[in-house]
Amino acid sequence: MLLYRFLSFIQVWLFSLQLSAQPITLVSWNLKDLGSSKSAEEVRFIAKTLRHADVVAIQEVVAGYGGAQAVGRLAMELNTLGAAWDYVVSNPTSSSAYKTERYAFVWKKSRVTLQGKPWLEQKYGLLIDREPFLATFSCEGKRFTVVNFHAITASKQPETEIKYLRFLPEEYPGLRMIFAGDFNLPQSHAVFGPLKDMGYHAALQHQKTSLRQTCTNGDCLASEFDNIFYPAGTVTIADKGIIPFYENVESFEKARLVSDHVPVFVQFSLR
Numbered sequence: 001m002l003l004y005r006f007l008s009f010i011q012v013w014l015f016s017l018q019l020s021a022q023p024i025t026l027v028s029w030n031l032k033d034l035g036s037s038k039s040a041e042e043v044r045f046i047a048k049t050l051r052h053a054d055v056v057a058i059q060e061v062v063a064g065y066g067g068a069q070a071v072g073r074l075a076m077e078l079n080t081l082g083a084a085w086d087y088v089v090s091n092p093t094s095s096s097a098y099k100t101e102r103y104a105f106v107w108k109k110s111r112v113t114l115q116g117k118p119w120l121e122q123k124y125g126l127l128i129d130r131e132p133f134l135a136t137f138s139c140e141g142k143r144f145t146v147v148n149f150h151a152i153t154a155s156k157q158p159e160t161e162i163k164y165l166r167f168l169p170e171e172y173p174g175l176r177m178i179f180a181g182d183f184n185l186p187q188s189h190a191v192f193g194p195l196k197d198m199g200y201h202a203a204l205q206h207q208k209t210s211l212r213q214t215c216t217n218g219d220c221l222a223s224e225f226d227n228i229f230y231p232a233g234t235v236t237i238a239d240k241g242i243i244p245f246y247e248n249v250e251s252f253e254k255a256r257l258v259s260d261h262v263p264v265f266v267q268f269s270l271r
Helices: 002-021 040-050 067-079 159-171 190-197 252-258
Strands: 024-034 055-062 085-089 101-108 113-120 133-139 142-150 177-182 200-202 211-216 219-221 226-231 235-242 264-270
Touching: 024 040, 024 067, 024 142, 024 177, 024 226, 040 067, 040 252, 055 067, 055 142, 055 177, 067 085, 067 101, 085 113, 101 113, 101 133, 101 142, 142 159, 142 264, 159 177, 159 190, 190 200, 211 252, 226 235, 226 264
Parallel strands: 024 055, 142 177
Antiparallel strands: 024 264, 055 101, 085 101, 113 133, 133 142, 177 226, 200 226, 211 219, 235 264
């Protein structure tokens, strides 16, 4: 009996080690006016697309009525898929009423724990139309902070505000920051040079992430806008890529009702 109990303990211990070794999956997704659209069927489809994530950074939640409620509906749908989830929605960003929106995070409670209260970075509220939303999470006693960001459109020169992101690691030297979002620029743009010089790597290289108006001969993606930048010195990447959700929708037109961007993801461990 004692031998049986000892072996059972060893099995549980080894299983717990396997769980702790699992990488964290971070997904970033611009969900195109979440709250002013999205049927119940579309929200459930989004939940099924995200069910394997641990943390999701969402951009383009509408600032007015319906935005926060839509994130809540998404969390409820995720809760029906086999794990318990939680969420937080930012206040509206401080830009003009035309451009203001909310950000959101949803996360799997069995995998990560929210630390403290997330915040909009007010220091750059007058310099960035949609100032980033930051949240710190812990996993196995190690912390990381996701900087959720949606830059102005490519026609308005997003580099004029992306350049301020380089100051955040200096402003919060105790935080391990991961930048995620829709930058409306490719990672090869010179504006990302200062972050790269600080040891940040772009998860995606030469990977288009926005959807074309129409999908022709399998060519469905338009521009390299969405990405995740991580500090290579303290974050180890196990996998990365996009989730081509449009392949699981009956038509490309209906896929664009879900979003005009694909989700991007990284699977990582913390050193």
